[in-house]
Amino acid sequence: MKKNLVFAALVSALVLGGSIGSATVNAAVDGVPSTAKTQGIINFSLPTDAVDPLDPTTPLNPDGTQNKNPNDDMNKPTGNTGALTLDTAPYLSFGQHVIGEQAGSTYTLDSTANPHPYLQVSDRRGVNADNKAQGWTVTVAVTDFSNGSQSLAGTKLSFATGTVKAGSESASTQSAPTSLAVNGLSSASSATAIFGASVG
Structure with missing residues (x-):
């Protein structure tokens, strides 16, 4: 048989x-x-948990994953939960300066305070019925620098384009997000796109 x-x-x-x-x-x-x-x-079902910040300074592991970035006081986790989350946003320090310095002075980030400032976005929504990613945008807005009683008038903030890194091997095969330069952002400016991924 x-x-x-x-x-x-x-x-x-x-x-x-x-x-x-x-x-x-x-x-x-x-x-x-x-x-x-x-x-x-x-x-x-859609995820409802938070995503741990990853370490952007190390390469992907052999299994295609990224190391977590624990105890980083300068790039703290946001604790946001859901399928699309901003997982971390950097602390920005412009250093210590003496009052009365020349008007119009330009100050850069203090790299000793935060050597690797970064944003982390996790998109775990999957794809639409047309098999295309849904896209997302991170915007930035600023308020006046203030010590509680006085404000620093006329302050403008600018960001050069950043380096975009995939948090996993599978993410690196999808259409890569892009970093956008932001110039002259002030408290009077509307929220401006700084990082995003297009639909598709």
Whole structure:
């Protein structure tokens, strides 16, 4: 008596809800076919947890993951939860200066206070029905520098384009986000895009 067993399964994954795939099992006993059809169901839900900040100064591990960045007081976790999150935003220090310095002075970030300021975004929403990423944008806005009783009038903030790094090997194969330069941002400016990923 000869037995042949062939199993084939097809499962289509959706971002949300359930998906049903079919599996056909064929068995032949003494040349007489016997067939049965069954179903497999898989469900997906959006994540609700926070994402730990990763260390942008180290390369990806051999398994395609990135090391976590614990105890970084200058780039603290936001604690935001959900499927699309801003996970960390940097502390920006412009150093110590003497009152009465020349008007119009330009001050750069103090790299000794925060050597590696960075933003981290996690998009865990999956893709739309057209199999394209949904896109996202990070904007930046500023308030006046103030000590509580006095404000630093006329302050403007500028950011050069940053280096974009993937947090995992799978993320690096998707369309890469882009960093945007921001020039002359003041408290009178509207929120301005600084980092984002396009739809697709």
